[in-house]
Amino acid sequence: MGIKVKSLFFALLLFLASCPAFGLVLNLDGVSVGVYFSPNGGAMEAIVREVDRAQSEILVQAYSFTSAPIAKAIVKAHRRGVRVSVILDKSQKGEGYSSATFFSNAGVETLIDDKHAIAHNKVMVIDGAIVITGSYNYTQAAESRNAENLLVIRSRELAEVYRKNWFAHRDHSVAFGR
Numbered sequence: 001m002g003i004k005v006k007s008l009f010f011a012l013l014l015f016l017a018s019c020p021a022f023g024l025v026l027n028l029d030g031v032s033v034g035v036y037f038s039p040n041g042g043a044m045e046a047i048v049r050e051v052d053r054a055q056s057e058i059l060v061q062a063y064s065f066t067s068a069p070i071a072k073a074i075v076k077a078h079r080r081g082v083r084v085s086v087i088l089d090k091s092q093k094g095e096g097y098s099s100a101t102f103f104s105n106a107g108v109e110t111l112i113d114d115k116h117a118i119a120h121n122k123v124m125v126i127d128g129a130i131v132i133t134g135s136y137n138y139t140q141a142a143e144s145r146n147a148e149n150l151l152v153i154r155s156r157e158l159a160e161v162y163r164k165n166w167f168a169h170r171d172h173s174v175a176f177g178r
Contacts, residue, residue, distance in 0.1 A: 034152035061121035065099035111173035
C-alpha cells in the first residue's frame with residue numbers, strides 16, 4: 001500500500017470510529033465508499049438499492065442468508081435478466097428450507113462452497129464495478145439486533161480483484177442439489 005493510500009485508510013478508520021449508526025458516503029481519492037452500521041443503520045437498504053440498480057451481473061458469497069428483502073431483490077434482479085450467481089456456505093445445504101433452496105427454486109445459480117471449514121464471506125460484486133462487503137451478514141439479525149458494518153465501494157479495480165476471488169471459489173464449489 002502506498003503512503004497516500006495508507007493515510008487515507010487510517011483517516012477513514014479514525015473517522016468511522018466516531019460515526020453514529022447511519023449511512024455515509026465518502027469520496028476517497030476518487031473512489032466512492034458508502035459506510036453503514038447496524039443495527040438499523042441503513043445497510044439492508046443500501047444492499048437492496050444496489051441490487052435493484054444492477055444491470056448485468058451480481059456475484060454473491062454469503063455465509064448466512066436469511067434477509068427476505070435482500071433475497072427478494074436478488075431474485076427480482078435475476079427475473080429482469082441480470083446474471084446472478086450465489087455461493088453459500090455448506091451449512092445451507094443441510095437445512096430444510098434454506099436460502100439455497102429459495103434461490104435454487106427461483107432459478108438462480110446456487111453453489112455450495114464446501115472446501116473450507118466455514119465459507120464466511122459476505123460479498124457482492126455488482127456489474128464489475130461495485131463491491132459490497134463487511135461484517136454484515138445478509139440476515140434479519142444483522143439489520144435489527146447485531147452491531148455490524150457494511151461498505152459499498154465503487155471501484156472497477158477493486159471489483160476485479162473480488163471477481164477473481166469469487167471465481168476461484170466457484171471453481172471448487174458444487175451445485176446446490178436438494
